Amino acid sequence: xxxxxxxxxxxxxxxxxxxxxxxxxxxxxxxxxxxxxxxxxxxxxxxxxxxxxxxxxxxxxxxxxxxxxxxxxxxxxxxxxxxxxxxxxxxxxxxxxxxxxxxxxxxxxxxxxxxxxxxxxxxxxxxxxxxxxxxxxxxxxxxxxxxxxxxxxxxxxxxxxxxxxxxxxxxxxxxxxxxxxxxxxxxxxxxxxxxxxxxxxxxxxxxxxxxxxxxxxxxxxxxxxxxxxxxxxxxxxxxxxxxxxxxxxxxxxxxxxxxxxxxxxxxxxxxxxxxxxxxxxxxxxxxxxxxxxxxxxxxxxxxxxxxxxxxxxxxxxxxxxxxxxxxxxxxxxxxxxxxxxxxxxxxxxxxxxxxxxxxxxxxxxxxxxxxxxxxxxxxxxxxxxxxxxxxxxxxxxxxxxxxxxxxxxxxxxxxxxxxxxxxxxxxxxxxxxxxxxxxxxxxxxxxxxxxxxxxxxxxxxxxxxxxx
Ligand code: SF4
Numbered sequence: 001x002x003x004x005x006x007x008x009x010x011x012x013x014x015x016x017x018x019x020x021x022x023x024x025x026x027x028x029x030x031x032x033x034x035x036x037x038x039x040x041x042x043x044x045x046x047x048x049x050x051x052x053x054x055x056x057x058x059x060x061x062x063x064x065x066x067x068x069x070x071x072x073x074x075x076x077x078x079x080x081x082x083x084x085x086x087x088x089x090x091x092x093x094x095x096x097x098x099x100x101x102x103x104x105x106x107x108x109x110x111x112x113x114x115x116x117x118x119x120x121x122x123x124x125x126x127x128x129x130x131x132x133x134x135x136x137x138x139x140x141x142x143x144x145x146x147x148x149x150x151x152x153x154x155x156x157x158x159x160x161x162x163x164x165x166x167x168x169x170x171x172x173x174x175x176x177x178x179x180x181x182x183x184x185x186x187x188x189x190x191x192x193x194x195x196x197x198x199x200x201x202x203x204x205x206x207x208x209x210x211x212x213x214x215x216x217x218x219x220x221x222x223x224x225x226x227x228x229x230x231x232x233x234x235x236x237x238x239x240x241x242x243x244x245x246x247x248x249x250x251x252x253x254x255x256x257x258x259x260x261x262x263x264x265x266x267x268x269x270x271x272x273x274x275x276x277x278x279x280x281x282x283x284x285x286x287x288x289x290x291x292x293x294x295x296x297x298x299x300x301x302x303x304x305x306x307x308x309x310x311x312x313x314x315x316x317x318x319x320x321x322x323x324x325x326x327x328x329x330x331x332x333x334x335x336x337x338x339x340x341x342x343x344x345x346x347x348x349x350x351x352x353x354x355x356x357x358x359x360x361x362x363x364x365x366x367x368x369x370x371x372x373x374x375x376x377x378x379x380x381x382x383x384x385x386x387x388x389x390x391x392x393x394x395x396x397x398x399x400x401x402x403x404x405x406x407x408x409x410x411x412x413x414x415x416x417x418x419x420x421x422x423x424x425x426x427x428x429x430x431x432x433x434x435x436x437x438x439x440x441x442x443x444x445x446x447x448x449x450x451x452x453x454x455x456x457x458x459x460x461x462x463x464x465x466x467x468x
Pocket of ligand 1: 164165166167168419420447448449451454455458459460461
């Protein structure tokens with residue numbers, strides 16, 4: 001027999017909570033004493049204040065082998081972490097949410113950027129079990145952080161970006177000249193590998209296509225490198241250079257899938273004009289590319305950059321502009337008439353009637369024209385294409401490469417420098433040249449990213465003694 005409950009207002013209140021929290025309102029575990037913001041919690045986690053070993057919500061043992069990098073951009077909170085779950089070790093990302101249900105509230109469960117999350121941390125969870133799943137419907141291991149795990153005097157340290165490595169101590173007592181030579185050697189190693197990759201590409205596709213494909217990949221930055229490469233493979237240089245400019249541009253934007261989802265009513269009048277020009281060519285040709293427009297075959301564009309100027313549509317606009325002056329811009333990469341200043345000036349002065357004034361196809365126009373390629377991207381082109389391509393045939397350019405100043409802004413280099421040199425006042429001198437940044441990235445990739453032990457088993461600190 002059903003017992004009628006004597007709480008006539010409860011159902012109304014549940015409805016009220018549902019309305020406020022979108023149906024996710026359920027009782028939660030007891031709340032934390034004192035108020036920690038999400039940023040505070042992340043800082044405490046990253047400082048190791050919660051400890052290194054935990055039990056998952058299913059009772060499995062979890063050990064954090066490497067806390068990775070505190071990600072200040074879009075995507076999971078901590079990236080490049082290493083987590084041992086049971087007897088298996090995983091490299092991936094960690095997401096920390098104040099409430100377990102934030103995972104769904106913030107759309108992480110349907111966002112492919114979170115598919116590589118290996119551990120979901122939270123401080124609150126509904127009493128009814130909440131499962132964390134990614135967009136591939138894979139269940140993600142959960143750890144419920146509890147106040148008693150925190151050290152008594154734990155204080156959030158918001159400035160932490162990367163952990164000081166175990167190699168800091170031997171590096172701190174190493175002579176400047178030795179560190180410079182180590183970094184230079186790592187840079188050279190990196191350059192050699194890039195040259196070898198380019199030579200392979202040239203052997204397969206020819207020099208021009210190798211240059212074009214590499215340039216496209218560089219314009220894609222890391223998140224869209226693959227998408228840009230696929231696009232450059234699908235629309236090879238030979239095909240594009242035969243086309244009139246309008247048709248070439250419409251093919252690039254059409255095959256990239258940037259035209260189909262844009263609705264006229266969402267755009268500004270100047271964008272409508274630009275789209276009309278692109279569609280006037282694209283509609284005649286799109287049937288030939290229909291299979292590439294299927295969602296599963298489209299390059300998975302990532303629009304998560306915190307800088308609107310790096311949006312893939314704008315970078316594609318830059319590629320269009322380079323293609324418009326392909327022969328003169330790339331001539332020094334084919335003949336032996338290399339002129340650094342001329343090459344950089346040619347890239348810096350690229351413009352486009354639409355893309356010099358827009359971040360995306362949906363953004364409002366900017367009155368003052370913006371450079372299509374900034375100094376940082378041009379430095380990337382020098383480091384990843386120009387010198388690896390030219391130095392094998394023109395070794396005398398090696399000195400010029402060593403003298404090049406670094407791009408101002410490189411998060412990865414900053415993290416590497418923080419881990420290796422911490423607050424050593426000499427740190428700036430070890431990263432002011434482009435090749436030094438490349439060398440630091442190489443060390444970081446070879447040691448930090450290969451390490452699964454939070455430095456304890458990394459051979460780098462001991463091997464340093466052998467460097468002379
Ligand atoms: S992993 Fe190795 S190279 Fe990286 S910070 Fe730790 S000790 Fe240094």
